[in-house]
Amino acid sequence: MFESLKNIRIKDMIPEIEKSLNDQVRYEATASAQYLSMACWADVNGYNGIADFFYTQSEEERVHMTKLVKFINERSGQAVIPAIEKPRDDFKSLRELFEIFLESEEFVTAQINNVIFQCLEHKDYNVHNFMQWYVAEQLEEEAVARTLLDKLKIIGEDKSGHYLFDRDINTFQIGDKQEE
16 A cells, blocks of 8 residues: 555645745845855954844844755755855944845745745645745744844944944844844
8 A cells, every 4th residue: 555655746846836935045045145244244343242143143044945945845846056146245334234134034025925925826725834934934033123223223323322232132032032
């Protein structure tokens, strides 16, 4: 009985959805590289707490990418590991750094919503279900980015405020997520 099951493949992935998932792999890889570059900038400029925050963000994006790669391959698709462009590494201020962070998270959210839309169009409820984790994750990521940017807007260019922001960035909570 089980011998006959060996030749049964998981339903082949719909090509448009496979392409969108592979595009998402690229977006996650790009975000990971960008956040790593942001961590380096913060490190070089004496913002150790912010550097740690972005090192962690970079690693999270890499984990998101790997989760997608495994899922594509498990669904009889072919994950494509992308070449990515050199990330930006010249930032003028902490505020600019966190504006880019928010823009990146909003972009990733829009792309995830595109995958969800395609899943519904093609009635691929398995991928739709899988992507719900990313939807929830993006809600948290955007909330973190907005909150941090709001704090920096309040602080303005106050050096003492920047010092405290850097010191405390990894201890604040948003919803159920605590940055450590």
